[in-house]
Amino acid sequence: MDALAGLPFRVLAIPGLVEGGYPGILRPDPFLLDAERQALGAVAVTPDPGTLPPAARTRRSPPRRQLSLFEDDPPPPPPEAPPPAAQPIALPTAQDRLLAERRAFQRAIGQATERLILSYPRADARTGRERLPSLFFVAAAAAREGRSLGAADLERLVREDAIDETPLDLTLDRSERDRRRVRTGGREAALAISAGSAFFKQSHLGAMARWSSQLTAYDGLIAFAPRDGVPTELAAEIARKLDPVTAPWPISASRLAVFARCGFQYLLECVLRLEPVEEPEERRRLDPLERGSIFHEVAEDFLRERRDRGELPLRDSAERRRRLEQIADERLDALVKKSPPRFTALWAKERARFQATMREWFQREVESGHKAVPAHFELAFGVSREAAPGEPHLQEPLSIDLGEGRTLRVSGKIDRIDRRPDGTLVLRDYKTGRAPRADGGLFRGGRQLQIPFYILAAARIFPETPMVEAFLDYVDGGRQVGLDPALVRSDSFRALLRGLVDAIGKGVFVQEPTACEWCAYKVVCGPAPLLRRRRQIKIGDPRIQAVLRLRDVT
Numbered sequence: 001m002d003a004l005a006g007l008p009f010r011v012l013a014i015p016g017l018v019e020g021g022y023p024g025i026l027r028p029d030p031f032l033l034d035a036e037r038q039a040l041g042a043v044a045v046t047p048d049p050g051t052l053p054p055a056a057r058t059r060r061s062p063p064r065r066q067l068s069l070f071e072d073d074p075p076p077p078p079p080e081a082p083p084p085a086a087q088p089i090a091l092p093t094a095q096d097r098l099l100a101e102r103r104a105f106q107r108a109i110g111q112a113t114e115r116l117i118l119s120y121p122r123a124d125a126r127t128g129r130e131r132l133p134s135l136f137f138v139a140a141a142a143a144r145e146g147r148s149l150g151a152a153d154l155e156r157l158v159r160e161d162a163i164d165e166t167p168l169d170l171t172l173d174r175s176e177r178d179r180r181r182v183r184t185g186g187r188e189a190a191l192a193i194s195a196g197s198a199f200f201k202q203s204h205l206g207a208m209a210r211w212s213s214q215l216t217a218y219d220g221l222i223a224f225a226p227r228d229g230v231p232t233e234l235a236a237e238i239a240r241k242l243d244p245v246t247a248p249w250p251i252s253a254s255r256l257a258v259f260a261r262c263g264f265q266y267l268l269e270c271v272l273r274l275e276p277v278e279e280p281e282e283r284r285r286l287d288p289l290e291r292g293s294i295f296h297e298v299a300e301d302f303l304r305e306r307r308d309r310g311e312l313p314l315r316d317s318a319e320r321r322r323r324l325e326q327i328a329d330e331r332l333d334a335l336v337k338k339s340p341p342r343f344t345a346l347w348a349k350e351r352a353r354f355q356a357t358m359r360e361w362f363q364r365e366v367e368s369g370h371k372a373v374p375a376h377f378e379l380a381f382g383v384s385r386e387a388a389p390g391e392p393h394l395q396e397p398l399s400i401d402l403g404e405g406r407t408l409r410v411s412g413k414i415d416r417i418d419r420r421p422d423g424t425l426v427l428r429d430y431k432t433g434r435a436p437r438a439d440g441g442l443f444r445g446g447r448q449l450q451i452p453f454y455i456l457a458a459a460r461i462f463p464e465t466p467m468v469e470a471f472l473d474y475v476d477g478g479r480q481v482g483l484d485p486a487l488v489r490s491d492s493f494r495a496l497l498r499g500l501v502d503a504i505g506k507g508v509f510v511q512e513p514t515a516c517e518w519c520a521y522k523v524v525c526g527p528a529p530l531l532r533r534r535r536q537i538k539i540g541d542p543r544i545q546a547v548l549r550l551r552d553v554t
Helices: 034-041 054-058 094-109 135-145 151-157 174-196 198-210 233-242 253-261 263-271 288-308 318-335 344-367 450-461 485-489 491-505 528-538 542-552
Strands: 009-014 112-118 373-381 398-403 406-419 425-431 467-474 479-483
Touching: 009 094, 094 112, 094 135, 112 135, 135 151, 174 198, 233 491, 253 263, 253 406, 253 450, 253 491, 263 491, 288 318, 288 344, 288 373, 288 406, 288 425, 318 344, 373 450, 398 450, 398 491, 406 450, 406 491, 425 450, 450 467, 450 479, 450 485, 467 485, 479 485, 485 491, 491 542
Parallel strands: 009 112, 425 467
Antiparallel strands: 373 406, 398 406, 406 425, 467 479
16 A cells, blocks of 8 residues: 555555454564553653764754655755754554554545445355454445444445456456356356366366265375276375275374374375464464363373372372472463463463363362372383383284284374272373263264274283273363273274275275364365265265264264
8 A cells, every 4th residue: 555655546446354354463562562662652762972973963854854756956954953852762552553554544545536445255265254344444334424333234335246247357357257257158168268277177177076976086085097997006006005904104093083083184184294384373272282282291290200209199288289280380381482472361361271170180180099090101002212211112003903814003102091909900091172972882983093092002011900991081071981991892893993994095085074173174175064065965975975884883
């Protein structure tokens, strides 16, 4: 807008007037907050005459003048200046920047002489969620009507962009022109545009495939096209690496759980190895992954310290409570060291909530101390380099016979193993978040696939000691979801593993809309309602049916 200042236009259009988009989110400078800037602005600073150049000691600085393109005569010299006076420090705050944006917007809309068009997107292109107009948009609409406007008034004034009614010679760019031609000309127009644009052609093919009734390469299918009925060397190599049975490395328990949760996420994260882009944002709370990771670290450090000092079973005392709170604070401080939260009140509330979770967990540990005593933490199998020092571990991966000469190799780390007074073992796997409903099948769809592997690995690490109990410990609600260790040797569990492994080996990576809430790849897949609609269209594909039937394995 600064580059166009002062120029009149017959038609002026300002798009993108959406909340958070224009004028953007104006945050205070984290290194010098607004309150500090205002305090410095109230201090008058007198410059030292000895530090000024000779001209500045004798003459007043010339006033700022509007640039004139037609002035030939040089400006008259400024009068003699008195000794330099105290000058306040001018440090702009977030409010000052907002006022500057407001003035720029007001100046811009005044440059339209015949027609002014203000617009904003109705929905977010990545998530599909409805978006709100910027306050600048609302203020302009209110000025047009000469009164304050509510949401209903604004809805009546705003109209949708009717691209079908836009003449081709008035489209803004090539993209809008092509969309206009496709919407009015149909398939023939799409083919004509594809002939001159490889990008449009590929996009058009992708759209047709996603809305077809079959699972395609655009929905998570890796197809191995044979040549003359014989698989090519490249296809055979890809199939060998995809199949967890024939892959040169063991599959981790957590990765197989990712596939059971959403096959497309497994494709992006574990096959293509795409890493989500970390976008800086204001920290107001702990995200679920951070909360789970920090809880694991705090609980392990605290209990390991108590074990090494001979203070188990755990007993309640003010000193131990303070130590637990100290460890939690250290972990939280380390997390936000590189990104200090601006909303200190909200972060203090989140810290207090996490500390309350730790206190409740501590109380449950004290009350259950007579049942079993924490004995081992972070026991590794198949990943000896990540094994915790001083803990027993299994150097080779866990091997599971799937039948027909196929063996699945799995690696992972067990959160915690307790020992009962009679010497038997109890396996515990920490979980944060809401506990699942007791629907009669912990294996259902492989939702909790890690703990069965942990039970089998613990039996290898402690072959002489029976594992009598295993459960998921949902620490937020204090609920424990138990699993009979004998079930991991059942036919249903092996059938579930065979189904998951076969789907991976065949390159079938089905999208699962119910797993989108905390997924980091939503920008790739699009809005969850769109995925659900496509699922309804493709539900008859036998490959999708085979994956969905795995949810019935209990």
